[in-house]
Amino acid sequence: MSIADPTSVDATLEECVDELNDCIARLDRFPHPVLAFALRTHLAGLLQALLAHGECTRPQTVMFLKELQREALSG
Numbered sequence: 001m002s003i004a005d006p007t008s009v010d011a012t013l014e015e016c017v018d019e020l021n022d023c024i025a026r027l028d029r030f031p032h033p034v035l036a037f038a039l040r041t042h043l044a045g046l047l048q049a050l051l052a053h054g055e056c057t058r059p060q061t062v063m064f065l066k067e068l069q070r071e072a073l074s075g
Contacts, residue, residue, distance in 0.1 A: 027035060047064075050056045056064075 024035065030038075047056075047061055051058065051061060
């Protein structure tokens with residue numbers, strides 16, 4: 001998937017990850033499997049919205065999901 005302004009990607013991504021970490025930390029009362037399923041549901045909706053609004057293509061989404069699978073299952 002592409003981001004419109006590649007010059008600010010690193011800073012923007014880091015800031016977004018930090019904020020997501022803060023949000024997830026507040027959900028510590030939920031078991032990890034519950035968080036995983038909730039995040040999966042949210043990610044599916046977000047990817048569908050990106051596709052619907054033309055912000056990414058199906059092949060980009062497939063590649064993103066393959067990379068996610070590889071990262072999740074490595075190590």
